[in-house]
Amino acid sequence: MSIVGHRGSGKSTLAELLLKLREPTSGSIRLNGISLSEIDAAWLRQHAHSSTSLPSLFWMRRPLHLTKEPNAGCLTG
Numbered sequence: 001m002s003i004v005g006h007r008g009s010g011k012s013t014l015a016e017l018l019l020k021l022r023e024p025t026s027g028s029i030r031l032n033g034i035s036l037s038e039i040d041a042a043w044l045r046q047h048a049h050s051s052t053s054l055p056s057l058f059w060m061r062r063p064l065h066l067t068k069e070p071n072a073g074c075l076t077g
Contacts, residue, residue: 020044
């Protein structure tokens, strides 16, 4: 499952609700018909995995050159 949307649209809040890091202020959340309030938080967090996307995953100090030759353009030091 992917949760996508514009900045400020509630993606992080939804993730926090699904992982029971936050309680809903109204309504309920169900997982396979079972209310999330009935599911053990520790069990849920062990079985749920999340990944966030960051605007920058890494910084490069030198240009990266792609080539078909093995090890040509490997960054050292």
